[in-house]
Amino acid sequence: MADDGRRRATLIRRLSSRKxxxxxxxLxxxxxLxxxxxxxxxxxxxPEAKHAHANLLPYIDLDGTRQTEIARRAGISKQAVGQLVDEMVAHGMLRRDPDPKDGRAQLVRFTDDGIEQMLHGIDVLDEIELELGGEVGAMTLERIxxxxxxLLPALERLEP
Amino acid sequence: MADDGRRRATLIRRLSSRKxxxxxxxLxxxxxLxxxxxxxxxxxxxPEAKHAHANLLPYIDLDGTRQTEIARRAGISKQAVGQLVDEMVAHGMLRRDPDPKDGRAQLVRFTDDGIEQMLHGIDVLDEIELELGGEVGAMTLERIxxxxxxLLPALERLEP
DNA sequence: GCCATTGGTAAACCACCTTGACTAATTAGT
DNA sequence: ACTAATTAGTCAAGGTGGTTTACCAATGGC
Structure with a gap:
């Protein structure tokens, strides 16, 4: 019993020194946030914009990108990408055109409307970065x- | 038609210059990753460890913390915390004791086993940071x- | 002593992603 | 040229990590 108490006390000391x-x-x-x-x-x-949509957009080239390639760049499954692209097509943000170089593939690209939404999204990001920069300093933000x-390439190389 | 083409070309120019x-x-x-x-x-x-568990642990004090407080610190709902704590209790990582200061409340704290698991988890994190530090430099990691x-407090202050 | 507040639970739902199994088009090997 | 393997994409099921709404019980301000 006293042993248990001492053991726990030792563990707690070790933990609190490293926690x-x-x-x-x-991250x-x-x-x-x-x-x-x-x-x-x-x-x-x-209103219909979702987080997952925003995460995909930077991986779509202006002249069109295949879903498989988007999935590879974003680091998620092609099935997940397929569903998200479905939704964004339904919202008029993206469209799918057949890839002339490959009968199986489709090129995902922005509609005109989608490009305008992207421009607005970038405005918002710039606005937030400016606000954050005002609080913590633009230098800090730039360093991060x-x-x-x-860091990202190193994380991608890291074997689990 | 030609107008549409010109309009799109203009949009693309504006976007590609800012994308x-x-x-x-x-982040x-x-x-x-x-x-x-x-x-x-x-x-x-x-094997039963999950991401969501790991995200909660740093917000649990060694002398016990209420679920509501954990939720507030982690920035998620108390219901979500309740379920995660249930699971970790079932795995013998945490336990719940009645809070002597408040009949409604329970103090969530680590079991002895939980403390040992935490120590191992910290070893893993240190190991990864060391590996990453080797790739990008320890200074870079420390700057991040x-x-x-x-940045975090600024993000928390930022009104959506 | 009442009542608004607070700690916690229950249940339904939603966002986001994975796995596995499949089809159809393409490319490689011989 | 003909298989055989690979690749682009889809479908369906399921798992994880939350939120929302509604509720109960203990607390504390007045």
């Missing part, structure tokens, strides 16, 4: 950005 | 960390 928020926790929470803030503003103009750009 | 990956995208992808990598290693020893710690 601190990890990069993973920080996760920051990502969630950032997207919440941004999407709330975008949805004020485009540069750091993440450097 | 660049945003902090939000970077989201980095968070997902980091958690995937870390959890895969943790699950090799503790500091930046995020600074």
């Amino acid at each position: 601190q928020i990890s990069v993973g926790q920080l 996760f929470k920051a990502a969630r 950032f997207h919440e803030r941004a999407m709330a503003r975008v949805q004020a103009r485009v 950005k540069r750091g993440l750009v450097k | 660049q990956i945003s902090v939000g995208q970077l 989201f992808k980095a968070a997902r 980091f958690h995937e990598r870390a959890m895969a290693r943790v699950q090799a020893r503790v 960390k500091r930046g995020l710690v600074k």
